Every structure is written in structure tokens, then in C-alpha cells.
Amino acid sequence: MRSKRKLLIEQLDQKLQPFLETRVVIVPERGWINTIRTTLNMTLAQLGAKLTITRQGVKRIEESEGNGTITLNSLKEVAHALDLKLVYALVPKNGTIDDLIAAKAEKLAQKIVLRTNQNMKLEGQGIGDDKISKTIRDLAHEIKREIRRSLWD
Known part of the structure; x- marks a missing residue:
């Protein structure tokens, strides 16, 4: 699929x-x-x-x-x-549809990871910035691959 x-x-x-x-x-x-x-x-x-x-x-x-x-x-x-042709399209403001999905996935991943890390910090289990960045990248890749519906919330 x-x-x-x-x-x-x-x-x-x-x-x-x-x-x-x-x-x-x-x-x-x-x-x-x-x-x-x-x-x-x-x-x-x-x-x-x-x-x-x-x-x-x-x-x-x-x-x-x-x-x-x-x-x-x-x-x-x-x-x-007027002997013209109407051209109609909806185009991404920046880049391609794939780029749009990637940007939305990155934003959602960042929101999820930072919220989770904040909760972990409160419990004394927060992770470092390098690990946060890698986790965001990995989650964004997974979200993009699955194209979760939550991307559009």
C-alpha cells in the first residue's frame, strides 16, 4: 500500500x-x-x-x-x-507535493518528540539534543512513509 x-x-x-x-x-x-x-x-x-x-x-x-x-x-x-484555454491547478507554495508532505511530517515529528521529551524531563529521563534531532528525523521519515492522516490536523 x-x-x-x-x-x-x-x-x-x-x-x-x-x-x-x-x-x-x-x-x-x-x-x-x-x-x-x-x-x-x-x-x-x-x-x-x-x-x-x-x-x-x-x-x-x-x-x-x-x-x-x-x-x-x-x-x-x-x-x-477569447479563443483561450483556462488552465487551473492547485500547486504547493514551495517545492513539490513530496516536499509538502516531508515538511508536514517534520513539523509533526518535532511536535511529538519535543512533547514526549518534555514529559521525560519532568521524570528526570530527558534525552540530549543530538538524540532529539535523530529521533525527529527518524519519526518524520516514518510519518512521511505512512502519510498519517494526523499530518493534516
Whole structure:
């Protein structure tokens, strides 16, 4: 089962690979629709005609994109009307899905080990920093391998 999960992670990372550069993309202040429409020297009425809506309808769509309330279906329709392709993905902020899992596993392992060590210290059985670091690394590796659901709590 673990190897299947690992394969799924690798496949997902491969699918997301083309999107890695999108982290540096800066969304235009007025949104993509307005920016593309105005760059193409297209009026609200012209885009409205392609979408079979009024120019006020186009303005509302542009405003909804700008304030983040636009739907994916609306974006698809506009993209189609402009002979463009809507590209949609959820990508890790840093690195890959595998890196995300590793970071979460490290954080969880650290929390578990430090809490346990604190309890052991109270009983006069605490361990040294080197042993703590090794224990955190080992536990993080195990958590990552198993992809425990507790990673996401």
C-alpha cells in the first residue's frame, strides 16, 4: 500500500511539474479578463457579443474576477469566447507535493518528540539534543512513509 501511495505522489508531482513556474506569475491588478480584453483592444460590448451578454454583464464578470468571486465556469466561458484555454491547478507554495508532505511530517515529528521529551524531563529521563534531532528525523521519515492522516490536523 505504501508503494502505491508513493507512486501516486510521484505521478501527481509529474502532473504539476508544468505549473511550478506559475509561482512567479503576478496576477494583473484588474484581473486577467480585463487585461487580456484591453490588450486586444476589445470593447466590453465586443466581448459581451461573443458571450451573448450585455457589456454590463462583462463588466460584472471582470469585477467578480477582480474581487475573487468569479466561478470556474465563467472563466471557462470567457476563455472560450477569447479563443483561450483556462488552465487551473492547485500547486504547493514551495517545492513539490513530496516536499509538502516531508515538511508536514517534520513539523509533526518535532511536535511529538519535543512533547514526549518534555514529559521525560519532568521524570528526570530527558534525552540530549543530538538524540532529539535523530529521533525527529527518524519519526518524520516514518510519518512521511505512512502519510498519517494526523499530518493534516
